[in-house]
Amino acid sequence: MKNLPRIVRTAGGFSFLINEEPFIMLAAEAHNSACTSRHYMQNVWKRAKELNCNTVLAPVYWELIEPQEHHFEFDSVSQLLSDARSHSMKLVLLWFGSWKNGHSTYVPNWIKTDLERFPRTEDESGVKTRTLSMFRSDLLTAELNSFTNFMKFLKESDLDSQTVIAVQVENEVGILGAARDFSPGAAEEYRKDVPRALIEHIEKAGTSFLSEAADIYKSASDKSWANIFRRNADEAFMCWNYSLHINRLVKSGKACYALFMFTNAWLKESDDEKPGVYPCGGPVPEMLDIWKCGAPDLDALSPDLYTFSFEKAAGLYTRSDNPLFIAETRRDKWAPANLYGAVGTYHALCYSPFGAESIGEDKSFITQIMHTNPDDKNVSSKTVKEYLSMSYRLLGNSMPLIAGCYGSDKMIGFIQNDGCMTKQIRLGRYLISLEFYHPINDVDEFIPGAGLAIQQSENELIFLGYGYRANIETADPGRQLDFLSLEKGTFDKDTGCIRYMHLNGDEQRIQMEEKPTILKASYYEF
Template identity: 30%
Template sequence: MSDKWAPLQAAGINTILGAVCWDQIEQTEGQFDFEHLDGIIEQARDRKMHLILLWFGSFKNGQSSYVPTWVKKDHRRFPRAFIRDSTSGKLKMTEVLSVFDRSNVEADKTAFVRLMRHIRDIDSAHGTVLMVQVENEVGLLGSSRDHGSSADKAFKQAPPSEMVDRLRSDRDNLNPTLLSSLHHFLSLPATARPANWSETFGTSLKADEVFMAYHYARYVNEIAAAGKEAYQLPMFVNVWLSSIDMDRDIQLPTFMTAGGGGHPGFYPSGGPVIDVLDIWQLFAPSIDFVAPDIYLQVYAKILAHYRHRNQPLMIPEQRRDEHGLRRLWEAYGSHGALYASPFGIDTFPDAERDLLVEHFGLLSKVRKYLLDIQADPKRGFGFCFDEPKDGETFNSAPKHIEMGSWRLTVTRGFSFGDVRPGYGIIYQLSEDRFLLVGGGFSVGFESTKSTSLFSGIARLSEVDISDPSTGELVVNRWMNGDETGSGTSARMPNSQLPPMTVPIPIDTPAVTRLAVCEVYSLEE
């Protein structure tokens, strides 16, 4: 890892996610070794960077592959989940610890508490470690529910009264997709007390998912709560998403299974997908937020889903190609994300490292304004434009947003060359002044006041930021004429211009990809 820090820091990255694996720190039961972790924390601290630790304990990607060997080899002491073979109907043991057996959660909890105590002891005075992800993409693959003996026993019992009562009292705040899964439950009289889970929630794959979600949430919550008692850091879980809101433009091989799934079991059943997000938010109170891993879905839709109940937004895994990096601007600019992490960023190809600098370097420079957007989301708007489809022009699929008393229309950047991708954030500095960040787009402004006769651009300046911590702006170039479409829009070109198709060189390449636009309105 020692050779990875410098290029990441040079790209403008200040925080990385790194795994702490149960099988590595407790190879022998009761004996803990944190030497490797200590080295990573020290390296990050020396470079004034931060860490978000990912606890690979009982679960990683719907499996229990990171549990220690002494756990793997003792299935009687540490029972596993069972699924029913779809062909033979026989039960099959899985490599997944059952969430219905106390010995499993107790062993995980013991290790996690030791980890959190150790982090407290070596880092509480420094704050290098910012937060912790508890487990990784939990849930059961291969079946909608666990069919082991302990799971079947729980399934044949009545659901906890706290769960039943809370779902009824919180009905108005539940996601529509969960309400659909709870149709049978909500049709029962409020005084009904069914004898088991089937009588309460019905007999469907989605009812099984509710059962698994509740028990996974309680299992993970118990571990997180114990960890917080040892050292109070924010804790979250991530999620392997279902196929809801899939991006149909992404072509996948038929054997592809990760990153989606049409029903519980094809994606990890019980994990905090949108359909059961409320279950996790209600019954895992020690988990501060649920974070989506986004690869194949429509990015902006998932971001909106995971602001449910106004929870903080973080994307611990996402695409790291240009398609994914452009979407960072939506996450930070329109949804106030705390963090968005392209997966495998430490193995980013050297030939493509300029992409990291292009995006993270600029995001780092405007970090003061990103924090302001988190505090006041109405002041920011993030967006991106992908490679154009056949027939698309610079003004195809414009984006509209109202900010204060102005209606903004954002299009791809105008050029006499090819239509190119673009990305950016617009931040409202004051009533009539806007900070434009990014490249490959144009912005038109129209006053929303009923008395307005005319709207125009008073001034456009390319700027730079002299101090990222304060966001102090300094003028770099005075822009007008072609750079404003003769006063019709603020144009933010890319740093590299496309070849001209018309021999009139009106395009000016961006230098800082930052500009301040002052607009005005003439009133009656």
């Protein structure tokens, strides 16, 4: 039997393998309700093919899978598997279970209406919320049974084809509208001692944000959450308990069918945003070490990257104990550009703009997703679709080359920053000065420049991307650099060569086209 799709550690990072070959998920995520209609899903498959995706992220719904307790209906999942195979797509299935976006709207009706077995969280005033509580509840038992049966079904239905390559457990878990759960069961747990294992993990991790709690714990007689974590107590408490719940699901699910599993986070929009404005308890950057301790069986903690500080956020989730996995991100003009940074610098296992079927529909991304300014200029234009499609094709064709650099220092990505026309980077012994062609603007046809550079051998560099030129110098003082050859075209996966056109004379320069392309340069020093 062939090995399952899986994550492996490399010397400097992580790699995702399918049939023992490195694989990068060049993906798009369907809208939340898309998978309730097989007819509607044809729009998703069609757009995914147009975008040159190799993977689609698609939700499955607890409320539809188990409409009555212990009665399971997997027809909708079977349809997803069948249609993904017919479109030659891999699937990442998103388990919409107890919590999604800080609420509990995807649980079955028999759970929603049984408040005795499945109580709600309460805010500080004792008002019940739309979010299910973990405390004094049968929720874990019920969800464990459903999720385990779901994973058993996947194994029975997909082991040979291996269409499903990963599973997301819950979606943007947390509680909205309150800093934590104040229900009686939660309050009782909140007064208990912080587990010693968590403090030991925080000490070992050495994260400065949480290190104060470890120091307080050593001498405190009162080891309650409020006393140990102080101003971060509410969020730390919720993170710990959500992570324990999800880890139980993951552990049981993997015992049935050991696929890659992750959970994602709704990130705060500003540093001073308070828990409860964003879902309190999710794996936000400051709380990653709590999640790593509470949910060690998760393969990744994943940021939903809608922020304009893309590179900063991506860097926070690229750790020695965590690969970058982007299950949701913008579908506006930044979608093609951020791809190159995600893959080139942060070695992302997955890159997936949200709302696959809306990419290229000339609708405002921010207005649709963030529900803010209706005059927002960040539309998912036809140009976005074109550039993302061309970029996915370029990176997909070059996957053996690119994925082979994961975990090494042989590759770097770059993205044009707002207000900047130049950027300086270093790759091995090469100093690279980048100049972008156009200032960032709100014209629908404009896409910020971006690319990545790969050092294929001692004297060979490969450039991918668009909208920039590059000047290359050696870092050795007193030495100069010149071309031996420069080739333009596409990467041949079978031969590992760039094939199309040999450039010389006044065309022998690293000047990328306005649209995604690839150049291979060989140099000598004198």
